[in-house]
Amino acid sequence: MARTAQPPGVRAIPGRAGLIPLWTVRCATALIGVLLGGVVWAGSAWIALPLVVAVGAAILPSTGLVALSLLLLVVSYAVNMPDGWPWLPVFVAGLHALFILYLLLLPLPRHGWISILALRALALPYLRLQALAQPVAFLALLVDDAGSNLVVVVAGVAAVSGWSLWLVRRRALRQADRVVGGTST
Amino acid sequence: MANGAETARSPGWAVALIIALVCIVAGLVSGRPETVALAAPFALLVLSGRSTVDGAQEPSVRIAADRRMEGSGRLRLLLTSLPPGGAHTAETTRAEQSAAGNARPASSLVAVTLAAPACPADALVLRADEDCPLLVDVPGSGEIAVLSYGSAGFSADLMITTAFVPAPAVRVTILPQLGGTVALPVSRRLSGVTGSHTSRRPGEGGELRSIAPMQPGDQLRRIDWRATARRSADQDRLMVRRNFADAEASVLLIIDQGHDLPASTEDWFSSTTDLTGQGSLHVARTAAATVAASYLAAGDRVGLDDLSGTRRALRTASGGRHLEQIRTRLAGTAVVPRRRRRRDPVPPQGAVVLVFSAFLDPEPARLLRLWHAQGHVVVGVDCVPQLERTEASPAQALTVRLTLVRRRLLLENLRAEGIPVLSGAAARSAAPHTTSRDARGPGLPGTTTDTEEFGAALDLGSGLRLLARRTGRGAGQTPAPGTTRSLP
Numbered sequence: 001m002a003r004t005a006q007p008p009g010v011r012a013i014p015g016r017a018g019l020i021p022l023w024t025v026r027c028a029t030a031l032i033g034v035l036l037g038g039v040v041w042a043g044s045a046w047i048a049l050p051l052v053v054a055v056g057a058a059i060l061p062s063t064g065l066v067a068l069s070l071l072l073l074v075v076s077y078a079v080n081m082p083d084g085w086p087w088l089p090v091f092v093a094g095l096h097a098l099f100i101l102y103l104l105l106l107p108l109p110r111h112g113w114i115s116i117l118a119l120r121a122l123a124l125p126y127l128r129l130q131a132l133a134q135p136v137a138f139l140a141l142l143v144d145d146a147g148s149n150l151v152v153v154v155a156g157v158a159a160v161s162g163w164s165l166w167l168v169r170r171r172a173l174r175q176a177d178r179v180v181g182g183t184s185t
Numbered sequence: 186m187a188n189g190a191e192t193a194r195s196p197g198w199a200v201a202l203i204i205a206l207v208c209i210v211a212g213l214v215s216g217r218p219e220t221v222a223l224a225a226p227f228a229l230l231v232l233s234g235r236s237t238v239d240g241a242q243e244p245s246v247r248i249a250a251d252r253r254m255e256g257s258g259r260l261r262l263l264l265t266s267l268p269p270g271g272a273h274t275a276e277t278t279r280a281e282q283s284a285a286g287n288a289r290p291a292s293s294l295v296a297v298t299l300a301a302p303a304c305p306a307d308a309l310v311l312r313a314d315e316d317c318p319l320l321v322d323v324p325g326s327g328e329i330a331v332l333s334y335g336s337a338g339f340s341a342d343l344m345i346t347t348a349f350v351p352a353p354a355v356r357v358t359i360l361p362q363l364g365g366t367v368a369l370p371v372s373r374r375l376s377g378v379t380g381s382h383t384s385r386r387p388g389e390g391g392e393l394r395s396i397a398p399m400q401p402g403d404q405l406r407r408i409d410w411r412a413t414a415r416r417s418a419d420q421d422r423l424m425v426r427r428n429f430a431d432a433e434a435s436v437l438l439i440i441d442q443g444h445d446l447p448a449s450t451e452d453w454f455s456s457t458t459d460l461t462g463q464g465s466l467h468v469a470r471t472a473a474a475t476v477a478a479s480y481l482a483a484g485d486r487v488g489l490d491d492l493s494g495t496r497r498a499l500r501t502a503s504g505g506r507h508l509e510q511i512r513t514r515l516a517g518t519a520v521v522p523r524r525r526r527r528r529d530p531v532p533p534q535g536a537v538v539l540v541f542s543a544f545l546d547p548e549p550a551r552l553l554r555l556w557h558a559q560g561h562v563v564v565g566v567d568c569v570p571q572l573e574r575t576e577a578s579p580a581q582a583l584t585v586r587l588t589l590v591r592r593r594l595l596l597e598n599l600r601a602e603g604i605p606v607l608s609g610a611a612a613r614s615a616a617p618h619t620t621s622r623d624a625r626g627p628g629l630p631g632t633t634t635d636t637e638e639f640g641a642a643l644d645l646g647s648g649l650r651l652l653a654r655r656t657g658r659g660a661g662q663t664p665a666p667g668t669t670r671s672l673p
Binding site: 009011012013014015016019022063067070071077078081083084085088091092095100102103104107108109110111112113114115117118121122124125126129130132133136137139140141143144 | 196219294305320
């Protein structure tokens with residue numbers, strides 16, 4: 001006479017290794033959101049708000065929740081964090097990672113798997129963007145510390161600009177080589 | 186699959202744009218370069234999505250049966266990626282891409298949404314050139330869509346997406362398994378000219394019919410010298426042996442596909458179809474395939490028809506290929522509402538007719554009586570599986586009980602009229618390599634079955650063995666009233 005809550009069917013499951021359950025990714029996303037929220041809202045009773053929103057955005061497929069969670073983090077950083085906070089590069093990396101994971105989970109059903117190769121494919125453009133975002137974060141810290149020293153600021157801006165140009169030019173050259181190699185064969 | 190899917194910026198592109206603008210404005214207003222720095226990755230993502238809107242790949246996947254079973258009723262499917270053109274195989278495309286120096290298709294990703302019957306959807310995120318085997322549950326027999334799926338793709342930075350494209354569901358056909366060989370009751374009026382059964386006609390068979398004086402037309406090799414010496418003292422006449430002719434039997438299997446009664450009584454009231462595939466129709470398929478294989482192995486002719494009258498009957502024929510035809514036709518049987526037929530199925534002359542039904546309505550019983558009255562050897566096979574009483578409410582329990590009582594009365598009336606009704610569920614539970622002698626009747630200790638509740642019914646193997654003995658013993662004689670009571 002007992003009713004069972006489980007669906008009558010049996011799920012299709014992947015038959016190979018190298019796959020990670022989506023719940024792991026969701027937990028990692030929520031953890032990153034909680035950590036970033038905990039940092040910028042430390043010592044405030046409002047800390048519960050970004051934490052709940054972060055966990056909700058990791059579980060529920062809602063673009064609004066994602067935007068709200070990220071805005072809460074960004075605005076609270078601007079309001080709560082002191083000038084010259086040394087963990088700014090880490091915060092930038094965490095915020096970027098959180099955004100990517102939110103976007104990944106947004107269109108997916110709650111249950112599922114993701115392959116390690118797919119995660120690597122996601123990590124590659126992430127690292128590529130971080131190669132530009134991290135120098136910008138360091139430059140921001142530098143500008144904040146030595147705002148009155150014009151030489152230091154100009155040197156920093158020039159270094160970051162040079163680094164960015166080199167990265168962009170290198171990528172353009174690589175793409176051109178690929179196109180030439182493809183047409184010659 | 187997803188070929189031809191339109192690419193577009195993902196909603197994340199707009200979110201990234203908003204976050205970047207908020208960071209920049211907040212940083213400029215508050216005069217904090219650190220806040221502006223927070224916008225860096227988002228601004229770069231916006232630029233990335235803007236520059237690659239024309240270069241995103243359209244993902245496409247295909248899932249096909251791998252023809253391999255993974256034990257315990259699980260079928261192996263293979264998810265493969267298809268090239269954007271869709272005409273080549275994935276291997277060809279990979280070879281072309283390798284030759285072109287572009288081993289990976291722009292490292293884009295594909296999200297495949299999988300939905301097994303009566304299950305919530307699952308996601309499988311793979312790199313666009315990745316393959317993945319999938320394991321799905323399949324029923325014991327029948328045709329079923331085991332997996333519905335669709336795919337959407339996105340670029341590796343998640344700024345470009347393609348629309349979700351549903352694909353045709355994966356359909357598989359599971360042929361019913363063959364049980365052990367069963368005994369073969371045959372009619373007393375065999376009409377075939379070849380086969381392994383002894384008919385009532387004179388001919389070239391192996392069973393002695395009579396010893397008589399030689400007459401014109403008798404072959405010399407038929408002379409029985411011992412009988413001649415014994416009976417013809419004057420040696421003035423020769424005695425010859427005359428035999429019965431051998432003949433094959435004709436068997437007609439009738440499947441009642443009007444109902445598919447699940448084993449769990451709670452599922453009788455469910456709106457979804459029985460996904461376990463262990464219902465009465467599966468029992469009917471397995472039992473019919475077992476009977477067909479046994480008769481065809483003996484060189485007999487087997488035909489197949491259904492009570493719904495939706496498909497053309499499979500005419501009686503013999504041979505291994507015909508067995509495969511029967512199994513395929515059986516696998517294709519699904520629940521079809523019974524419609525009014527212009528005329529009832531007509532069994533071949535001297536055929537054994539087996540009706541596989543759940544006996545929930547009087548139509549199968551009416552046909553059994555009709556063919557029994559016409560002189561055919563008829564057998565009803567009760568295909569209701571061993572029931573698990575899991576009703577969820579008193580009303581359901583009452584409904585089940587009334588249904589079972591009605592069935593019981595129907596079956597008792599048939600048995601009282603000399604029409605044997607056997608249990609097909611026991612044939613299903615018997616292992617394929619066990620003989621019918623090993624097949625036990627239904628009713629495991631601790632489980633409640635309707636056969637236990639309403640009187641025992643012989644399993645298919647034992648019942649057919651008894652029936653074969655009876656028809657063989659009573660050859661050429663009409664069974665006396667009441668002798669059929671020995672059979673259920």
